[in-house]
Amino acid sequence: xxxxxxxxxxxxxxVFIAGQLCACALGEKENRRLLNKxxxxxxxxxxxxxxxxxxxxxxxxNVALAIDGVVIxxxxxxxxAWDDTYELYWKPREADILRKSLMxxxxxxxxxxxxxxxxxxxxxxxxxx
Amino acid sequence: MNRKTLSFALIASVMLLQGCxxxxxxxxxxxxxxxxxxxxxSQPARGIAMPFVFTVGVAAVSADAFIIHPATVIDDAAEDxxxxxxxxxxxxxxYVTECASLPWRAAFTPIMFAGxxxxxxxxxITESAEKARQQLPKDVDLSRFQATIDEGRVEQxxxxxxxxxxxxxxxxxxxPTLRARISLIRLKACARDDYHPSIPTGFGFxxxxxxxEGVDPAVMAQIDQELNRMExxxxxxxxxxxxxxxxxxxxxxxxxxxxxxxxDPVVRYLAVQRVGLSHSKDEPIRNAxxxxxxxxxxxxxxxxARGVLNDDDSFMRLLx
Numbered sequence: 001x002x003x004x005x006x007x008x009x010x011x012x013x014x015v016f017i018a019g020q021l022c023a024c025a026l027g028e029k030e031n032r033r034l035l036n037k038x039x040x041x042x043x044x045x046x047x048x049x050x051x052x053x054x055x056x057x058x059x060x061x062n063v064a065l066a067i068d069g070v071v072i073x074x075x076x077x078x079x080x081a082w083d084d085t086y087e088l089y090w091k092p093r094e095a096d097i098l099r100k101s102l103m104x105x106x107x108x109x110x111x112x113x114x115x116x117x118x119x120x121x122x123x124x125x126x127x128x129x
Numbered sequence: 130m131n132r133k134t135l136s137f138a139l140i141a142s143v144m145l146l147q148g149c150x151x152x153x154x155x156x157x158x159x160x161x162x163x164x165x166x167x168x169x170x171s172q173p174a175r176g177i178a179m180p181f182v183f184t185v186g187v188a189a190v191s192a193d194a195f196i197i198h199p200a201t202v203i204d205d206a207a208e209d210x211x212x213x214x215x216x217x218x219x220x221x222x223x224y225v226t227e228c229a230s231l232p233w234r235a236a237f238t239p240i241m242f243a244g245x246x247x248x249x250x251x252x253x254i255t256e257s258a259e260k261a262r263q264q265l266p267k268d269v270d271l272s273r274f275q276a277t278i279d280e281g282r283v284e285q286x287x288x289x290x291x292x293x294x295x296x297x298x299x300x301x302x303x304x305p306t307l308r309a310r311i312s313l314i315r316l317k318a319c320a321r322d323d324y325h326p327s328i329p330t331g332f333g334f335x336x337x338x339x340x341x342e343g344v345d346p347a348v349m350a351q352i353d354q355e356l357n358r359m360e361x362x363x364x365x366x367x368x369x370x371x372x373x374x375x376x377x378x379x380x381x382x383x384x385x386x387x388x389x390x391x392x393d394p395v396v397r398y399l400a401v402q403r404v405g406l407s408h409s410k411d412e413p414i415r416n417a418x419x420x421x422x423x424x425x426x427x428x429x430x431x432x433x434a435r436g437v438l439n440d441d442d443s444f445m446r447l448l449x
Binding site for chain 2: 032038
């Protein structure tokens with residue numbers, strides 16, 4: 001029994017932690033694009049309809065939340081992450097050619113990790129503010 | 130570190146943490162009882178009884194720390210958990226989101242409750258949301274601040290009002306009408322002919338922010354009346370305060386258009402900065418900013434509007 005229980009618990013813990021981390025960005029309404037669409041299109045009016053639809057909606061809503069957190073939000077923040085990186089390193093500034101030449105290799109090396117870090121931060125915590 | 134030392138260190142640190150809660154007399158019910166009933170009043174008896182009273186006192190304070198106080202904060206922890214996780218549902222507009230949130234709310238309920246209960250058991254957190262609401266009656270009397278201001282001691286009245294607001298922060302935040310009544314007194318003070326407020330710089334305008342939602346319409350009508358008076362004032366600082374309140378409301382464009390007709394270029398400049406801060410992406414505001422960027426009489430104002438339209442951070446940094 002222990003053979004399968006431990007990996008399952010580990011997976012559940014990972015999913016839980018990932019869910020928590022995503023929740024930071026998903027806590028903001030504007031970062032829940034798919035869920036917002038579902039909210040707009042599915043609004044049962046009567047209490048009876050709401051109660052009877054709830055079991056399926058709980059599951060469907062969480063699937064939508066997961067898609068928002070794992071797919072849509074991370075993709076949606078790519079342009080913003082690039083904007084941040086551009087602002088930080090590549091935006092034209094007043095500098096002489098020597099300084100620019102010296103800085104060029106440094107910012108070239110720093111660009112990928114900065115972009116990835118910013119993207120991860122935005123995907124998980126900040127969103128597209 | 131052996132097991133004995135570790136246990137001692139754990140107990141000692143828990144005792145230390147518990148100290149935070151039991152330092153408040155309100156949290157030591159058993160010790161209060163011992164003090165009131167078992168300590169003799171006269172001196173010889175007091176000295177003789179001391180060994181016994183001290184032993185009972187230690188037992189009482191331990192009971193307070195580990196049993197009585199933790200038991201009495203259970204309802205506060207439950208209230209906090211309910212306020213934090215099980216309120217503010219919007220089933221009409223966000224049915225799917227609310228459904229999706231149910232398992233998460235359920236999963237977090239025991240964690241939140243346990244954490245809150247432990248925190249309240251160990252530290253002196255006496256204020257719950259419900260208690261904070263109870264601390265002030267619904268129609269709390271603010272006339273003393275108004276009276277001080279009416280006597281001509283405007284600075285003192287405003288200072289007292291700020292102190293009152295700080296002391297009852299949570300109650301004020303939870304009652305939109307009370308918050309608006311405080312803002313009304315502040316506005317009335319600023320509108321006085323014998324008072325000349327300075328133009329709020331940086332984010333100072335936030336002191337005059339008024340959230341109209343949930344405010345008693347009668348109070349809101351008085352605020353609007355004061356704002357109209359201030360907009361018509363000869364004092365640019367008063368006019369600017371009135372505009373900055375408007376920028377926090379629904380009629381941002383109308384307020385901006387009025388502010389742009391202000392004779393003082395500093396007021397117009399600040400208005401451009403202010404809308405740039407929070408409304409620079411709104412299309413109607415951008416159109417109005419475009420008109421300012423080309424036609425305002427003051428080059429500084431035109432330049433500022435262009436900066437906001439071009440999303441130039443340097444203009445926004447000036448505010449910070």
